[in-house]
Amino acid sequence: MSSRMRRLTRKVAALAVMGLAISALPAQATTLRSETGVTNHEIKIGITIPMSGIAAPGYNKIAPAAQAYLDYVNAHGGVYGRKITLVVADDRYSPTMAVSQTNKLILQNKVFALAGALGTANHLAVLNSVRLGARGIPDLFVNTGYSGFDNPAKYPTTFTYLPSYIMEAKIIGSYLAKNYAGKKIGLIYQDDDFGRNAKTGFKTAGTNFVVTKGYASGSQSSPGLAAQVGAMQAAGADVVVMFGVTSATAVALITAGKMGYKPTKWIIGSVGGDSTTLKALGVPAAILAGATGASFLPSPTDTSDPYISFFKRINDTYNKGRDTTWDNNALVGMNMAMILVQALRAAGKHPTRKAVVRALIKKGKTFAQAGLVPLGYSKKSHAGYTGYWFGTYDMSGDLQPDGGKYTPYVTDSGSGPVTTSNYKRPALPANGLPTNK
């Protein structure tokens, strides 16, 4: 028992004599620490993500993939000798659960930082209720494109991962203007901050829709999206933009198939466009084939890409998840973990929460990562990726870059233009193990 604990025990015992009983002493002595969640041997990171429930398909592969990469790094010395432990908390895509699970990660698991929290409404609830910024807890690589999280004044410790939905909508809007001018365009969107962000982006891009229909988050499972798809059909939309989560995309495509509705083109937003998940949810490849999708990472089937081939190898060897099929979700998780490792390294040999935040602001843009568009981290912006490339789903249901090569576009969440990116990403570190400082 430490001297601190002995003192505490004496004090509590003395107080108990006063008459009000105290039933139990802490089971374990508190250890001296330099920072919460960091010991000489370990750095503990938490993630809240839907591992079960309506939004789980696809998203439930991200954390095991991230874990696989971290296991690989741990097997090769970790970060300055410390093993990275990822504590996964299932929030079922429920804001109330996300809040309680985040509290659990902070108070019970005592994590050093959060990374990869997924879902706009969920994370908004977490930021409002748990107040990560006030606690100084790094809130890294939030896996949503809601532009409101890129707000260093309001959320000083929060950094996003995905390009914002405004950016995505602006880029899709620009694509529509170039390729489908004069066509009737329809939009199905999630009727919350996610969709609201998208509508802002489309408005900035000057996109005119003949019909727009929202669906309340979760309603894709019941009552389904027949009303939304039916509205597209009734309006005679030639092109339908589907801006929702993957489970909603699947329902929309299947419903359209059942209705016999075949627009000239489906354009599927990145959040809802993971091909293996769509296939797993029962979308026939024949319906998906020919649809346009967008991504900021290389196609997971593009094994000529050094990052992809490396991550795929790690996935084959280290992934202990239930479904280890290599796909975009696995890539998203693994790439996020690689950036995380670099952020922890950049925080120094004795990492503190403040140092991680500083490191991302100062060096985050330079980290090695698979993305084909730049990360936007700076003092003024905590935005992650800043653009997309377009591709077409092939007969296997995989997204392939249009014209056989990636043409990434970048923009911002404001009124800035959409431009072709000339970004050159850093080379894959030797053996995929970052050595940055």
Next chain:
Amino acid sequence: MSRQLLGRRPSSILATVALVVATVVFVPSTASAAAPQCATASGVTSCQGATSDGAPYVMSAPLNFNGTVYLYSHGYRFAVDIPAGIPVIGGYKVTQTPQPAPNAEVAMGLLAQGYGIAGSGYTKQGWNADAAVATDVELIGLFKTQFPTTTHVIAWGESLGGFITQLLAERYPTLVSAAAPMCAVTNSIEDQLTVATDVVWGFQTLFDPSIVGHNYAPGLAGYAQAMGDLGKIFTVLGKLQAGILTGAWPDTAANSPFGAALSAAKIPSRSALLLIGLMAGLPAQSAHFDATTGPGDPNDPRNTSYDSFALAISPALAMLENIANAAALGVVARLDLEQQVGGDFADNTKTDYEAQLGDAASTYNMGLSGDAATGAMLGALAAAPRWSPNADALAKLRALGHQTGTISVPTVLMHTEADPIVSAGNSQWLIDKYQASYAKVVAAGKAKAKAATKKAKKEKKNKIYTFTPPPYKLVSFFTEPPQHYTEFSALGSPITTLPAANGTNHCNFSYAQYNTVAFMAGYASQHGVFPDAAITTFLREATPGFTSDTFYRAPLLKVYG
């Protein structure tokens, strides 16, 4: 649900006190405090009597009295009888029964440990803070006279009694050595009643325009209106419950252009119910609904009703349960206060309900049926007529006792996080006020020390002045609901007959939780300061049901922005 809306049922306390005062005959006096009637039994001396204003009281001390007495102030009791036919609170009869502790178990526990206990039933019921403080002051004197070895008085109370406790500590800091306002109304009753205004106005606007809601007629006519309103509100709640899955609206909504329009737009009535509760600041978790659990196996991917119930139905049912609890305050307390101040004080003329809803529109998006439905509902509310106050009545309401938020004696707060009647934001208001004033004191002290050091340096005196911050005099405990607590029958129906979950309902505390509060207040009354941080943290973590999160911040009342 308690018939004594803002406090505890006195009957169980009575049973305890009866153990020791069975032989005492109570003779109330209205002119001056008569000598109390006392008896000793089972090692406890108990007395009862009446203060000079006619408030009955009881006070007890064990033969091994340690000199410290806990003076309890009870919560809000209706000032009028409630007809038996009214759900939830029907059958209540006005009572002045004195209450010396939160419940019998706590009373017996304190007596067994050598503490004294005291409490009155006050001279009148309803909102009575100013009179109650005067009664408490007198009762302290009476206790000290009866038990002259008294050295410390700890004021504690719940709900309105918490308000009285804080007011007593603010006005008479030398009379009490520690205070514990629990599930307390803070600042002013005006702010608290804005919550009721939002809920009842929302019900009237969307569900049943025949609800009077405010500006009740004087006398018996107003009483009849208020009782009628209670009946209507509970009828609407019943119809909303019946339509919770289908989204069907109560038939009375057809009489409202706003409710009828939303119903025609196929917006589920449960979404309108949820919106009203959220914009008023009521919690979306209730005694039996956690907003996280659905029926069936959560791990069965075919069970889509688990998540749709948890996300869309459970928050609405929670709101239904919470509003059933809060409706009585919205109606009966308003009637009470309107009669006290001579008119209507409700004012939502400038309320921005969209702003009040805030980010809850995102968090409960599915329950609200998405942005489009939320926008339509907010649009309806924005177009509806508002309630405006009678200026004289409002001025009189504001002249009633209100708090400054000053904390002079060590103070312990306790609140359920999901309190549907007196939101935890009430305690947060007090915390914020104290933190701000403490920070000011510290900043001033540091500045003074810095200036003195600078001056000394200028005068070439080798002296550094330092500032030692004063002890922090506020400790707060919040009880948190478990992550999952909704239970379902084998048929998949939610079970609402179980005891309310920890962290929900009003003043819903366990013996251990009261015990910790009593201990902290007792320690602080003896030492002038709280035990050191490690012990406070230990107690916070060791007491079942408290959140261990010292960063927890309860949402303030919506009226504070």
